[in-house]
Amino acid sequence: MVDLAFTAEPTDLDPYSPQAQRDPHPYYDRLRELGPVVHVPERDVWLVAGHAEAVRVLRHHAEFVSGDGVTFDVPTTRTERYPLIENDPPVHDRVRRAVQPSFTRNAIERLRPGVEAAAAAIAQDAVERGEFDAVQVVAQEMPDRAMTLLTGLTPPSAQTLADWSDATSRGEEPSGTQEHAAQVMEALTWLAGEGLPAMPAHCLGRSIVDDGGAGGGLEEGSQRLMTLASIWLAGIDSTGALLGNAIDAFVEAPDQWDLLRSRPDLIPNAVEELMRFGTPFQAFFRRTRAVTEIEGVEVPAGARVGVLLAAANRDPRRFPDPHRLDVTRENARQHVALGHALHVCLGSPLARMEVASLLTELTRRVARFERAGEALRSPSQTVRKFATLPVRVVRADGAPA
Template sequence: MSNVAPPLPPGDLDPYRPEALEDPYPLYARLREQGPATYEPERDIWLVPGYAEAAAVLRDHRSFVSGDGATYESALGRTERYPLIETDPPEHTRIRRAVQPPFARAEIEHLRPGIEAAATEIVDGALARGEVDAVPDLAQPMPDRAMALLTGLVPPSCQALVDWSDAVVRAQEPGADPRHGELLGAALAWMIGEGIPGLPAHCLGRLITDEGGTTGGLHAEGPERLMTLASIWLAGVDSTGALLGNAIDAFTEFPDQWELLRARPDLIGNAVEELLRFEAPFRVFYRRTRAQAQVGGVAIPAGATVCAVLGSTGRDPRQFADPDRLDVTRENARTHLALGTSIHLCLGAPVARLEATAMLTELTRRVARFERTGDAVRSPSGTMRKFDTLPVRLVPAGGRA
């Protein structure tokens, strides 16, 4: 007797349906029941929802390549490329090696004082207001400040940076609005005209654009240096903002876990990993095949678009016990795939972890609980799992603001 569930109707498999974007987890569970890989004909994509199978796809860069595109839309023929995610070895090795040293633990530690000061200032402002929209008041300001500290780029406003970062992924989604392409063009134009000329000395932005990274390996001709810096800068905003917004929502849903974290601040580092598992900021990541390949015994044809459903992998009960519950003590939380794995493990992961740790540390010291004050609105993005609005009341700890 087969353990594979009966096939779902094609339309029911589509992870970009509005109802699936609002609450994707029922669909993810049904997809995992279908087997290791399921073909969705309306999108012409192969969906890989299980933890073990998605990890195998992401780790096998020879069979499942990034150079043809890591998003829904193919990168072939596109004028702008993101060198860190849309290349394969040996090009990827050269590019990654040029920018990896500044992300070593000791180097990132130099950012800690500035990031912790930013967390204090952001929470000060939010507590002074009491009732806030956690997206613009708590989640978005932190990556804006952190990316300025890291890269040296100071955008015209936090909102401009948020819009530009959102456009990076939205421009490559199904039925993309031309406005997103225009916003992406505006971001690159600002970098060329104002951002890079205004960089301070001895910052990551200068290292990349003037010197080609620590090895000098980035090509001086063409857009490689520009797009490498843009990748680091813009990708670091949307993902961390999503993580922080999702975190506040999760602790509103699971107040017992917030109380535990306040009592046990030593758990904050593990809580960050659990939050990434529970609500992966990136719902999906793509690979392409150039020859026939296999996923869990399922034959994938050459020229296929393969979607690792990261949002599903964190809820796979084969990897995580009781996966629909937030548990800040979860022992294997760090095994999540939310930040990628293998050669494409997120370069900025140490910065994202530092930002989230600083914000949670400050919030646990000063906020007793979060209370919903209105309806939260999820972003319609098919790539990012994040909020557009998240109205909450911050109840100060011990009567202090």
Template sequence: MRPSDLDLYQPEALLDPYAHYAKLRELGPVLFDPEREIWLVPGYAEASGVLRNHKEFVSGDGVTYEGVGDRLERYPLIENDPPVHTRIRRAVQPAFTKGPIEQLRPAIEAAAKSIAEKAVALGEIDAVQAVAQPMPDKAMELLTGLTPPSAQTLADWSDAVVRAQEPAASARHSELLIEALNWLTEVGVPGLPAHCLGRLITESGGANRGLEADGSERLMTLASIWLAGIDSTGAMLGNAIGAFIEHPDQWELLRARPDLIPNAVEELLRFEAPFRIFYRRTRAETEIGGTTIPASAAVCAVLASANRDPRQFPDPDRLDVTRENARTHLSFGTSIHLCLGSPLARLEATSMLTELTRRVLRFERTGEPVRSPSQTMRKFDSLPVRLVPAPGVA
């Protein structure tokens, strides 16, 4: 392959990435892209090793293509290393433990039921607008207490969080991010209801008052939880419907075996990872798979490729809701940076699939889907479908 053929960000690799990832895995455990000056780690064992070894592959210098650089703000939960990361995580972790998540369950399940009923009643929908986006919007409102100006505004803000740090980032992405933070400061936080996570973070510094009152740490922690939880879960749900359009046998199996839904969520996360990639940086020389990595290197763990590695997942390009090791996917990361919101995302996805299996016989595509131009997120911007109602569903 020519150096340009390694490029993760070339249009062909973004639109249909899995053939590209397979070629990268064939070339070795770690590859250097000289044009972008990044080290690619496409295999499961090696990518997992990078994510677990937080001492040699650090997050504090940035987890995106651009890195932290001269940015005035950083995302406290993902762009810090111990002991700072430990302090911040402990301040908000209690809200994502089993007890608090279970307290949210009735409202999440009620929201999923309402969304599914409305979608099925409409029949022909854009699955992004009618299903994938409303669920995380409502879940984040329930969790944080924040009610944004509109669904579209929130979608634009959450999209900009990721895209502002991509190779193709534009000034507009940065403007949207600033707009979101300004709204949060001027409208969102002042309007928070009593006894919500948003107020606990911004007024008390979290469960153990671990967040610093001075500076932007409290605001950026809340912003990270809020906006990241919108985009990633919305991507997951849209990808799930897209996958079931292409694999109707798996939808039929899920309808017949609703006990498989929790495992199906894991398999869907493996099959179409919402986050394609995550970066780490080195501060000293180290090695991956026998290859020496220099200091100050940008190391890209290709999560979506690792999830299709046949060394970990036999027949990886097949969607299999019964796959026994589906939960070992890297879509939520691993180790100390395992996604904080993963329990809530799983609850949202399980609730939504449960309601859809009760009401939808099959999904039929009614138009050409549109993939997002995001270079980091694998998601749909539009997914026109017909929801064929199950027998007995009006």
């Protein structure tokens, strides 16, 4: 075992520096070159950027625990934890078993008619507009409608829900503010006071809150509320970011859009490649409770270990020519955009259905995406997404937009 990891000079490899945030992939490339894990003393984080190393950390949950926090900061203003991602076995397993039946293949397939109808309506609205902000018209609308179908919750608006979801991650970043914490509390207050009473019978929300999920595995009170909140809010920002990143990717790689239009059978694989290429959540954290090691590098007890999912998904040792979008990529599904092992994303089947359904409808209607103005990235330090993405579409039927 090596005694010390590579230690970066202060500010040299700060993952939250403006430069790293603005253009993360050259930063990730450099990080991987420095070794399997890099200690950045300025932030007191241990960063893992390689695919094999990321899988190792995510798989070994007893060494790299989630129960001490999975974000950079664990805010004191939030006293309740999110039961699915901020627990370790056996509590995590009990919580997951209670909600897993709603995410089986058969359960998600029952949502398909509603998801596909929503995708068709969103795609049609986009082509009729011709020129639009893809964030508002596409990326926010699709997960909003899908999560209503899944949970039974109908938020005040897609924009409000997007803002609440955004605040959930941003409040636990280095740049998190009291305003973000207040928005999270606003979301939870709305959920408990207005959202729950309005839910229809026989929806996921009712199953969780009224019955404690399958077998009553969820404890009454805050655990039920926070389980529903985590499913609901996490399913918005992740899928919305992915859809915005996908449209931008096809603006930059029109040949791949042409290929997808001519080969709709590639859509399922394209969904995996888009997750790899445009990974929404840049990192999740784990904590160590004892001295451990990553590929021979010693990591001390009490370390904050950042698993850089987006970096792992561009690791050339796993994905040849990783900075190129390739909807035919044979091993695209090996990405870790949705996590890995114990904490792999519970809602991944629904996310895949949303993206595939929307791609199917857009390939039928859109011949090409073009820029219609300056695209602006969100200031989020956790989720790589767009704040605005102005595009215009060339219609597949040749009609003027």
